[in-house]
Amino acid sequence: MSQVLPATISPTLFAERADAIVTAAAELAAFGWTPATSSNFSMRLDNELAAITISGRDKGKLARDDIMIVDMDGKAVGTAARPSAETELHTQIYRRYPAMNVVLHTHSRTQSVASRLFSKDGVIRLEGWELQKAIAGQTTHDATLEVPVFPNTQHMPELVARVDAWLDAGKPLYAYLIDGHGIYTWGRDMPETRRHLEALEFLLGCELDLKRLGA
Ligand SMILES: [Zn+2]
Helix, strand or coil: CCCCCCCCCCHHHHHHHHHHHHHHHHHHHHCCCCHHHCCEEEEECCCCEEEEEECCCCCCCCCHHHEEEEECCCCECCCCCCECCCHHHHHHHHHHCCCCCEEEEECCHHHHHHHHHHCCCCEEEEECCHHHHHCCCCCCCCCEEEEEEECCCCCHHHHHHHHHHHHHCCCCCCEEEECCCEEEEEECCHHHHHHHHHHHHHHHHHHHHHHHCCC
């Protein structure tokens, strides 16, 4: 499935973003966070377009031609390939946050279990953890970092509306979980987004350990 580049996107830019996605995907797959072809990853190309993983591929074995271009409504551009069903959740972040350039979505066991455990509260409140400072803009452990847990659905407009409602209420949002599903987080570049994802995975694991210990 070949990707025809729009005139506004240079081959160098597309190759650079596609390679960054492929590398990140392989590393996250090696952690076991992308089981059974799940998860999806994207990077902004410009204000109109983003590069995103094609649906259904093994995220540990991606190559440059497993990455396709979509517009900010999540529609394929210059290819017959099918983007992930969840593409709209990526493009929503790019539309709502002009400074954000990367979105990572994984399905780790820790993320999945935490999403089930905290779904009744609709939110996980992280407090008192030093690693909260790994999230851009957080400067102290002495703060509350809210990560909402939205109900899962196969109907993406419902999830898009829940994310919009949270943002429209003026609440900070660095990441969200989907019940029984996984996590979404984002950042200005790949290293920042990786840092967010790794910190959240670690913190969710800590919260689960506290529950197991009855704390
Ligand atoms: Zn997913």
